[in-house]
Amino acid sequence: GAGVSQSPRYKVAKRGQDVALRCDPISGHVSLFWYQQALGQGPEFLTYFQNEAQLDKSGLPSDRFFAERPEGSVSTLKIQRTQQEDSAVYLCASSLEDQPQHFGDGTRLSIL
Amino acid sequence: AQKVTQAQTEISVVEKEDVTLDCVYETRDTTYYLFWYKQPPSGELVFLIRRNSFDEQNEISGRYSWNFQKSTSSFNFTITASQVVDSAVYFCALSEVLGGATNKLIFGTGTLLAVQP
Numbered sequence: 001g002a003g004v005s006q007s008p009r010y011k012v013a014k015r016g017q018d019v020a021l022r023c024d025p026i027s028g029h030v031s032l033f034w035y036q037q038a039l040g041q042g043p044e045f046l047t048y049f050q051n052e053a054q055l056d057k058s059g060l061p062s063d064r065f066f067a068e069r070p071e072g073s074v075s076t077l078k079i080q081r082t083q084q085e086d087s088a089v090y091l092c093a094s095s096l097e098d099q100p101q102h103f104g105d106g107t108r109l110s111i112l
Numbered sequence: 113a114q115k116v117t118q119a120q121t122e123i124s125v126v127e128k129e130d131v132t133l134d135c136v137y138e139t140r141d142t143t144y145y146l147f148w149y150k151q152p153p154s155g156e157l158v159f160l161i162r163r164n165s166f167d168e169q170n171e172i173s174g175r176y177s178w179n180f181q182k183s184t185s186s187f188n189f190t191i192t193a194s195q196v197v198d199s200a201v202y203f204c205a206l207s208e209v210l211g212g213a214t215n216k217l218i219f220g221t222g223t224l225l226a227v228q229p
Contacts, residue, residue: 033216040221042116042205043157043219045217048216056215056216059216089155091157102159103156103158105155105156106155108155
């Protein structure tokens, strides 16, 4: 498809489990962003890649959160030892260098 | 620090009414972008508009119009003759500009617009 693709759409995990969320950006988009959206709130920035380089990870809430984009295309957001407060929608966005960000449908993560 | 405030949590209107969504922002940057995104129940954020801080001209696109006023740090969004399909959460956002490229978006808390038939 032509848009940003995220998988899985929904993820349920038990507290303490590790999860991996995938983002497939629009082809050719060098910039890739991850955001976390809690219920009833606006998205909050987590991290930013330009190609394979992670240029800003200031929004990652703890060292349990890790993101990578090894070949400058697909990106994975990994959360280790999940906790209930990690429950949220995780949004991925991509863009050309000076263009607006285009978002995927998000992954809704529920931690039991 | 950068901040976006959307004071209206929820607005309900009847179809064909006009509605204005308010957005007030704070930034120390002289160069920045302002955005509006729409989030329907499906969850995807849909880009509506981007404005550069140097361009204060109002913009109209069909039933949508935007009023950017630097003097009051506001970037309001008006929907004319609202329709049921306009029902969604609308987010205003701010981005600094680094080296000519946009950076991370700072979002407001959103305004839920419900258009009743």
